Amino acid sequence: MGLTSATLLTVLIALTAAAPLLLVWSWRHLSAPWRAPAMVVGIVAAQLLAVATVGVGVNRVYGFYPTWGSLMGQVTMAPPAPLPAGPHGGRTAAGLSFHPASLRSDRLPRGAAAGTVRHFLVTGASSHVTGRVAVWLPPGYDSPRWRHHRFPVEMMMAGAYSHVDRMVHDLAIGSVFGPEVSSGAVPPFIAVFPEDNVAWPQDTECIDNPHGVKAFTWLAHDVPAWVEATFRVSASARAWDASGWSLGGYCAVKLQLLDAHQFGSAVAVEGFFGPELDGTTGTLASVLRRDPELAHDSSPLWLAEHHRLVSPHVLVASSSTDPQSFDGSRAFVAAARSTGVQLYLVPDLGHTVDAWRLILPQVQRWSSVFLTAT
Incomplete structure (x- = not known):
């Protein structure tokens, strides 16, 4: 049963x-x-x-838990099929070598492979949004050997009402990313976790509201500018990937489609492909009705249906057992009509952060093919 x-x-x-x-x-x-x-x-x-x-x-x-196995955290997964290299090519993890130094953190599992997480309160120069940002630094980031190395960036966003501290904890970032980097499965990178619920308790849908918070500007411009000024990272779009779960997946795809000069690739895990307007989004529905251009730009599905996507690199992860994302994911991939947009179906996933954590190593290896470093 x-x-x-x-x-x-x-x-x-x-x-x-x-x-x-x-x-x-x-x-x-x-x-x-x-x-x-x-x-x-x-x-x-x-x-x-x-x-x-x-x-x-x-x-x-x-569809939070579609099977008894998913309720117990047991999911069968296969790695995503490789995408063809983009116009700038792709560098696989096997092409890089990395020897981490021993680092420890109270917030992450102890050991050389964990990396470290640092927390900041950032005010955006363009959006004037003040929000929390967590940054995961790979093992060996402070090693003299890497003092001139500029790292690629994975910017990760969670769903509605999931805050930065909870996301870092639930994803077990150190336990997942540290061993991946230390083993050479992926090249060293920096993970950035910006607060996307910047108007709590109102849901912004990552949209610049002309009468409210500039949530898209915060994610697309302010956070990257702060990261580039604070850490040794590459400013090239080839070194930036946007990734997210649920609402965060919607934000990630929108960032890549609307700001490809900043984000060279994106991953949507159980994401949406249009704004989800309800009682939590305040006046946003009426704003989008009055501004068709903003409404169109806020819908990756509309963009895919009405425009030719220029050099997209998007992984769309979903499951037939997730009623919240499955149909929308297939519709977006079909509308995109591009080999650069790939559907990754995983059996028996529910619509939970646990599902994101379970497939995180696989999707990170997909991202690493497109992330380059200097």
């Missing part, structure tokens, strides 16, 4: 409905010494059944 099957939901609904009837029967037919214990157990069981029924029903709609 599948976790999202109609049979399971029907059984739970039936049991939840029967529970009060069973309580009434128990009160009338059990002897006095057994009534109180039976009522306590029955009430607890009825509450648990009600919670389980609601949980399974919501899970069927949103």
Whole structure:
């Protein structure tokens, strides 16, 4: 009986409905010494059944955990097929060698392979947004051997209502990226985690609202400018990849399509391809209705359907068991009509940050092919 099957939901609904009837029967037919214990157990069981029924029903709609295996963190994955090299070619991890120095951090697993995470409060010069930014530095970043090396950058964005500290923790960045770099599976790079929920509790959809926060400018211009001024990174678009999950995936693709001079590639994991306008986005829906140009620029799907995408390098990761992203992902890839936009389907993924963490090594290896360093 599948976790999202109609049979399971029907059984739970039936049991939840029967529970009060069973309580009434128990009160009338059990002897006095057994009534109180039976009522306590029955009430607890009825509450648990009600919670389980609601949980399974919501899970069927949103696809957080499509299978029992995904609920337990067990997912079967295959690596993405390689994309053809872009006009600037691609450098694989095998073409680089790296010998990390020993570094330790209290925020990450101890050991030479973990790298370090630093946290900053940044104010954007163009957007005037003040937001938190976490930066993961690879093992050996401070080594004298690499003092003249300019690293490529992976800018990573999470979904709505997922903040920087939570994202870094849930993705277990040091445990995932450190060993990948130390083993030579990917070249050394810097990972940047900007706050994309910059108008909390309002959702900006990574859009510059003419009457509100310039969320796109913050991500597209202010954060990269600050990173380039603060760390030894390359300013070339070939060295910058935008990556994200859910809403962050939508933001990542939009950054690559609208600002290819800054971001040479993008990865959308269970992402959307148009703004999700609801009660959390405030006046954004009315703003986009009045400004068709802004509305079109805010929709990667519309851009793919109506314009020829220039040198796109986009990996679109989804799963047939994720109702929130599957159809949209396929529609965007079909509309793009480009070998530079690749669909990566992984079985039994739910729409959770855990799914992103599970496939993070695979998508990072895809990104590393396009990231170059100086």
